[in-house]
Amino acid sequence: MSKILIVEDNKVNQKVMERLIKISGNECCIIEDGGEVINYLENNHVDLVLMDVQLVEYSGIDITKKIKNHFKLNLIPVIIVTASASKGDRDRIVTESGCDEYIAKPFFPTELFEKMSKFIPIDKKLFTKTV
Numbered sequence: 001m002s003k004i005l006i007v008e009d010n011k012v013n014q015k016v017m018e019r020l021i022k023i024s025g026n027e028c029c030i031i032e033d034g035g036e037v038i039n040y041l042e043n044n045h046v047d048l049v050l051m052d053v054q055l056v057e058y059s060g061i062d063i064t065k066k067i068k069n070h071f072k073l074n075l076i077p078v079i080i081v082t083a084s085a086s087k088g089d090r091d092r093i094v095t096e097s098g099c100d101e102y103i104a105k106p107f108f109p110t111e112l113f114e115k116m117s118k119f120i121p122i123d124k125k126l127f128t129k130t131v
């Protein structure tokens with residue numbers, strides 16, 4: 001079982017993400033305040049971060065940058081989850097943040113599971129069609 005940190009300020013999205021993580025058979029923790037992320041990661045084991053971009057006070061891009069420049073945390077995979085969906089946005093966010101993956105909202109659960117599977121063990125049945 002992997003531990004996933006969800007950084008998300010929207011309550012509805014929090015519920016959806018939490019539910020999907022449960023379906024994937026993993027456990028999660030939710031942080032709303034971007035300012036707490038680094039401290040949390042320094043003190044807790046996390047296998048994967050799902051990072052919203054527009055948080056109340058912080059930008060998920062800046063927090064991801066901090067993770068990727070942190071000597072102890074930089075190997076933790078970060079998937080940015082954002083409503084900024086154009087190709088230009090995507091390229092800018094990936095380059096600027098140094099994130100490992102990117103997913104645009106709204107997404108199909110299969111898409112999320114497939115991207116998560118690049119970094120943690122996920123049952124393939126959750127994102128491939130069975131014959």
Ligand code: MN
Pocket residue numbers: 008009010052053054055
């Ligand atoms: Mn948000």
